[in-house]
């Protein structure tokens with residue numbers, strides 16, 4: 001199965017996003033981990049200047065908006081809402097964070 005297949009089920013909680021994949025795997029992605037892995041222009045340039053975006057573990061998910069069939073746009077409680085997370089990126093975060 002290709003790694004960019006969309007999840008079969010998405011559960012948005014304030015503290016974590018839970019994704020169920022067509023292969024039966026379930027990933028629980030904490031809000032702070034998602035926020036740290038944001039790849040929007042702002043966060044990327046902050047990383048390039050070698051200071052990671054300031055993220056506290058208290059950050060919460062406020063909303064998630066589907067972007068076509070390939071990604072989710074996540075809105076965080078710190079008013080950050082520019083991050084687009086393609087499915088493959090979400091799976092990558094799940095592997096990196098070891099959940």
Ligand SMILES: [Zn+2]
Pocket residue numbers: 038039040041042043044080082083
């Ligand atoms: Zn960002």
